[in-house]
Amino acid sequence: MVTFTVEDQEGNRQEIEAPDDMGLSLMEILKASEYPILATCGGMALCATCHVEILEGENELGEATDAELDQLENLPEYFPTSRLACQIRISPLLEGAVIKLRGEDN
């Protein structure tokens, strides 16, 4: 299991514990935790509705991939540590990270 912190659109923080051996993505865990993200494309890095900003832990998680940048650059606003949650695997790299939700919530 890994533990990380999620900050929602209103700034409320909550610690989340997730299994790191089930091949899940951060987007799937956020949805399962009932956060209001659309994840329109279902995890194909094709819609940017699971946009998150990595507030802490960006060095471990690494930079956005080309596929993510293709989407992020289309958004009206994104940040130096923006990622798509669907492209982040739940792995020990997430331990202690702080993730801020930036996707549209409705």
Place this chain on the structure above:
Amino acid sequence: MITTDICIIGAGPVGLFAVFEAGLLKMRCHLIDYLPQVGGQLSEIYPQKPIYDIPGYPEIKAQELVDNLMDQIKPFKPTFTLGERVDHLAKQADGSYIITTNDNTQVHAQVIVIAGGLGVFEPRKPVLENLDHFEGKGVAYMVKNPETFRNKKVVLAGGGDSALDWTIYLANVAERVTLVHRNETFRGAPDSAAKVFDLANNGKIDLILSANLKELNGNGKLSSIKLESKNKEELTIDTDYLIPLFGLSPKLGPIADWGLNIDKNAIEVDTRDYSTGVERIYAIGDINTYPGKLKLILCGFHEAAIMMHSAFKYVYPDQKLSFKYTTVNGVNAF
């Protein structure tokens, strides 16, 4: 006014297949979609992605499935209103409905089927304080008729394919085109990006890189835009129009106000026939929800078949429905 038996809102895979199921029961369909093409998410978001869970197809590309569905429903001569959003629904004295779109197209139908997927794909809006103030008064989110911009000053914002394509197109139409992009490079098609750089180098357009939209100004109508560069320098440019092109994002849209039971952006339905709580209105595909719901195309196909058998009684109130196999009866075209 368009008259039909069934009006299907949403021309994605499930809406398209619903035409086939309706056709087998001799019911005609008209489809309305806000996107300019059929296929919904499949054509708009992932046309070249393979799908592996369509029965009978070990693998099929999304656009290929849409093309096949269009072939399959051809015998039933569906009609389409594309690029328009359904705004109003008016119940008639006889129980039927008249639907009105944002462009005032009217459709009279006995039954309404909402196959709206994730909702209406609406343009993503930049975060600017007084943006709504200038919508329709200088700010346009799509280029419906390029002639609107003839001999006008136009600012486009964005770095994707549509921003590049429209910049190239409008360069020959507008008095002056300015493209504002927040980065130094474009991720859109390399050919288009090269063309845009060429146009800028030849003085045909203004290209402002590493800059963001900051503020809109004008008295009742847009007249200038303030930009901010990455190193916080400000620049004001005079313009008649701003076209922000930041992609599309799905919203439930006006359907939310139709008195249906909505749970987390989905319409609650009765799994016996995928009817909503409102008589003659059904919801199928990704837009509905019920215990055990799976958002799969194949589940939407199943829902379409069952739903159309239920809708038969409204289209042919005096006839008895008899269930038939296509293998026995074939497909009897209209």
